Amino acid sequence: xxxxxxxxxxxxxxxxxxxxxxxxxxxxxxxxxxxxxxxxxxxxxxxxxxxxxxxxxxxxxxxxxxxxxxxxxxxxxxxxxxxxxxxxxxxxxxxxxxxxxxxxxxxxxxxxxxxxxxxxxxxxxxxxxxxxxxxxxxxxxxxxxxxxxxxxxxxxxxxxxxxxxxxxxxxxxxxxxxxxxxxxxxxxxxxxxxxxxxxxxxxxxxxxxxxxxxxxxxxxxxxxxxxxxxxxxxxxxxxxxxxxxxxxxxxxxxxxxxxxx
Amino acid sequence: xxxxxxxxxxxxxxxxxxxxxxxxxxxxxxxxxxxxxxxxxxxxxxxxxxxxxxxxxxxxxxxxxxxxxxxxxxxxxxxxxxxxxxxxxx
Ligand SMILES: [Zn+2]
Numbered sequence: 001x002x003x004x005x006x007x008x009x010x011x012x013x014x015x016x017x018x019x020x021x022x023x024x025x026x027x028x029x030x031x032x033x034x035x036x037x038x039x040x041x042x043x044x045x046x047x048x049x050x051x052x053x054x055x056x057x058x059x060x061x062x063x064x065x066x067x068x069x070x071x072x073x074x075x076x077x078x079x080x081x082x083x084x085x086x087x088x089x090x091x092x093x094x095x096x097x098x099x100x101x102x103x104x105x106x107x108x109x110x111x112x113x114x115x116x117x118x119x120x121x122x123x124x125x126x127x128x129x130x131x132x133x134x135x136x137x138x139x140x141x142x143x144x145x146x147x148x149x150x151x152x153x154x155x156x157x158x159x160x161x162x163x164x165x166x167x168x169x170x171x172x173x174x175x176x177x178x179x180x181x182x183x184x185x186x187x188x189x190x191x192x193x194x195x196x197x198x199x200x201x202x203x204x205x206x207x208x209x210x211x212x213x214x215x216x217x218x219x220x221x222x223x224x225x226x227x228x229x230x231x232x233x234x235x236x237x238x239x240x241x242x243x244x245x246x247x248x249x250x251x252x253x254x255x256x257x258x259x260x261x
Numbered sequence: 262x263x264x265x266x267x268x269x270x271x272x273x274x275x276x277x278x279x280x281x282x283x284x285x286x287x288x289x290x291x292x293x294x295x296x297x298x299x300x301x302x303x304x305x306x307x308x309x310x311x312x313x314x315x316x317x318x319x320x321x322x323x324x325x326x327x328x329x330x331x332x333x334x335x336x337x338x339x340x341x342x343x344x345x346x347x348x349x350x351x
Contacts, residue, residue, distance in 0.1 A: 051351045161347075162348070162351065163346070166271055178326075183347075184347055184349075185316035186317045187347045187349040192349070192350035194350050199350070229269075237324075238324050238326060239326065243328045
């Protein structure tokens with residue numbers, strides 16, 4: 001830590017960090033204040049696969065101060081067409097361990113917390129805490145669990161999903177936008193085809209949303225679904241709204257005084 | 262009355278490469294029914310074995326997501342219908 005002239009955000013950063021982040025600090029509306037917000041930010045990334053690889057790499061180098069990674073899987077050879085967090089030498093290791101090593105070597109100034117467990121109904125609330133949530137999962141049941149925490153604790157959730165050459169992203173602010181349960185009633189069954197560039201594009205869009213949200217600049221994907229079609233090489237956008245019958249975010253919570261324990 | 266239907270690129274091959282086509286119908290339910298008569302290859306993607314619209318299909322009218330209870334609502338001439346398949350890859 002360098003101490004210069006008493007107060008000021010500069011106190012937060014070493015000289016190395018200021019050099020490291022110089023190119024983004026000079027972005028209009030960012031500044032050292034923006035960088036300080038990133039350093040203080042706490043973000044949980046659920047999934048260290050294709051989406052997670054892009055999201056985690058870019059949140060780490062941008063300087064998000066506390067990053068928690070959740071993934072219960074181990075690295076397999078068939079992951080390596082898209083999951084650039086992991087290398088051939090990592091096969092058989094926990095994905096969160098290889099993720100932590102890679103991210104910490106990219107940026108030693110941030111804290112990486114690795115949770116190598118599968119998300120369940122029992123552990124999800126504790127795993128998320130009060131962190132911003134990035135959904136980089138590959139299955140709907142776990143997405144519903146993350147969504148429940150987001151809705152009940154009013155935490156912002158940055159959603160992305162991919163299939164083949166296509167992907168989508170949206171930013172969920174409980175109460176203001178649809179939740180995962182509004183949007184997803186079910187998903188296509190079977191093994192999901194993916195080419196690495198697609199989760200890279202979508203993951204970078206999610207990471208961009210996180211960075212803008214924390215720094216407080218730009219327009220977010222609020223009630224907007226951004227759809228990337230890699231084959232047609234087109235981005236399109238659609239408007240989203242809450243499902244009036246959503247059982248997660250629209251039904252009133254039916255507590256009466258007698259129910260309270 | 263006719264509605265413009267936009268085919269997602271994922272399903273392009275079932276639409277003989279067409280991206281946009283005109284379909285007759287007064288509501289979404291009628292339009293999708295007529296769409297799969299025109300393009301039978303799309304049927305199994307839009308409907309389940311019981312003949313119900315699949316919950317994995319997201320429908321948009323003029324760029325806005327609509328839910329089940331709006332599927333019978335009447336559409337206007339020239340409205341644009343777009344659909345996507347929900348997938349959970351990460
Ligand atoms: Zn909802």
